[in-house]
Amino acid sequence: MKITANAVAGTLESSDVYVKVEPCDTLEIEIESVVYNQFADDIKASVKEVLDELGVESGRISINDKGAIDCVIQARVETAIKRAGGNK
Amino acid sequence: MRRSMLFIPGNTPNLLMNGDVLGSDAIILDLEDAVSPAEKDSARILVRNALKHLHYKGCEIIIRINPVDTEYWQKDLEEVIPLKPNLIMPPKVSCAQDVKTVSDYIAKLEEKCGFEKNTVKLIPLIETAMGVENAFQIAGADERVAAMFLGGEDLTADLRCKRTKEGNEIFYARTRLVCAARACGIDVYDTPFTDVDDLDGLYKDAQFAKSLGFTGKASISPRHVEGINEVFSPTQAEIDYAHEVMETIRIAKEQGKGVVSLRGKMIDAPIVERARQVIEMEKAMFGGVEDDE
Known part of the structure; x- marks a missing residue:
């Protein structure tokens, strides 16, 4: 799937994550999290897993995490990417 | 349940x-x-x-x-x-x-x-x-x-x-x-x-x-x-009564009685069915209750 437009998903409420995706020539993943020191690598791996599953090779993915668990992060990333690919 | x-x-x-x-x-x-x-x-x-x-x-x-x-x-x-x-x-x-x-x-x-x-x-x-x-x-x-x-x-x-x-x-x-x-x-x-x-x-x-x-x-x-x-849970009194009903039925069967009563009231099919339902609920709530039959 190709990211062809800007899109967002999720919220900034506790236990949720706000995901913003934008078209970009390279793949960039930016993470901001209340648990950055402990879990930044895990969050990145979680995001990457969804990107691989959806075949996303480029785009800017910004994650603002408010303590979301893995399956929530993955759900929000998937939603944002599908929205950005025109697949709602 | x-x-x-x-x-x-x-x-x-x-x-x-x-x-x-x-x-x-x-x-x-x-x-x-x-x-x-x-x-x-x-x-x-x-x-x-x-x-x-x-x-x-x-x-x-x-x-x-x-x-x-x-x-x-x-x-x-x-x-x-x-x-x-x-x-x-x-x-x-x-x-x-x-x-x-x-x-x-x-x-x-x-x-x-x-x-x-x-x-x-x-x-x-x-x-x-x-x-x-x-x-x-x-x-x-x-x-x-x-x-x-x-x-x-x-x-x-x-x-x-x-x-x-x-x-x-x-x-x-x-x-x-x-x-x-x-x-x-x-x-x-x-x-x-x-x-x-x-x-x-x-x-x-x-x-x-x-x-x-x-x-x-x-x-x-x-x-x-x-x-x-x-x-929506049965009360302890309802559970006790249900067990009494099933026990009464069991004894009546052993004695070959067709009609039985408990506390002065005839035990008929709807009462037995209700007692069964209460015991089923009890099992679901607490588990491990033995069958009366």
């Missing part, structure tokens, strides 16, 4: 994560009214992931999908059926055909997933005047229908009357649904009591629903779960 069913908004992670620790026998993950049209896609994916990764222990999973006259219901089913929820709750069911439409689509998805037919059951939500009038046909529309659920809020809007705590305006609908469900041998659930802070009102409303024959009651607040469970 399903006494209480707690609604959980499908797009709210902190509630979804804790669904199984709130004490209800079933949780209803809601993709309909609790989710705005702009977030239907988001909620659907979130609920699917929750079903896949969170192990809801000790409670049944019900998914309230969107109504069949919307563009969403098929996508809802496509996401959740592969995760085998216990029940699907289609809302605004007004006739038997609504049930068949949903059931047929679930059957296709079950086949695609390699599931046995009728793995996922249905609990139609009756919340229109037409639905109430067609309750018997809806209850018997499909093998998949395991229970019916009355939705008082939408129903009173359709009836063009005010929803009150006393509930006189839904009395006919309540009794009609109970009768239709029982005639078809399925369970039936009462509408939520919507004043979250009025726990006395909740008890009264739940007790009234139980007196009419409802199996249990839905709730929109975790605060109501304990009260609903209490009201």
Whole structure:
């Protein structure tokens, strides 16, 4: 799937994550999290897993995490990417 | 055993994560009214992931999908059926055909997933005047229908009357649904009591629903779960009496007696059946109770 437009998903409420995706020539993943020191690598791996599953090779993915668990992060990333690919 | 069913908004992670620790026998993950049209896609994916990764222990999973006259219901089913929820709750069911439409689509998805037919059951939500009038046909529309659920809020809007705590305006609908469900041998659930802070009102409303024959009651607040469970559980006196009935029957059989009485009252088939139901509830609640027979 190709990211062809800007899109967002999720919220900034506790236990949720706000995901913003934008078209970009390279793949960039930016993470901001209340648990950055402990879990930044895990969050990145979680995001990457969804990107691989959806075949996303480029785009800017910004994650603002408010303590979301893995399956929530993955759900929000998937939603944002599908929205950005025109697949709602 | 399903006494209480707690609604959980499908797009709210902190509630979804804790669904199984709130004490209800079933949780209803809601993709309909609790989710705005702009977030239907988001909620659907979130609920699917929750079903896949969170192990809801000790409670049944019900998914309230969107109504069949919307563009969403098929996508809802496509996401959740592969995760085998216990029940699907289609809302605004007004006739038997609504049930068949949903059931047929679930059957296709079950086949695609390699599931046995009728793995996922249905609990139609009756919340229109037409639905109430067609309750018997809806209850018997499909093998998949395991229970019916009355939705008082939408129903009173359709009836063009005010929803009150006393509930006189839904009395006919309540009794009609109970009768239709029982005639078809399925369970039936009462509408939520919507004043979250009025726990006395909740008890009264739940007790009234139980007196009419409802199996249990839905709730929109975790605060109501304990009260609903209490009201729809047999009391210790009822449990003791049920065991006495079964023991009396057992002794009568041994002695070859055809007619028996307990505490001056004849024990007939309905009393034995009720005693069996109470003991089944006791087993479900506490486990490990030995059979009287």
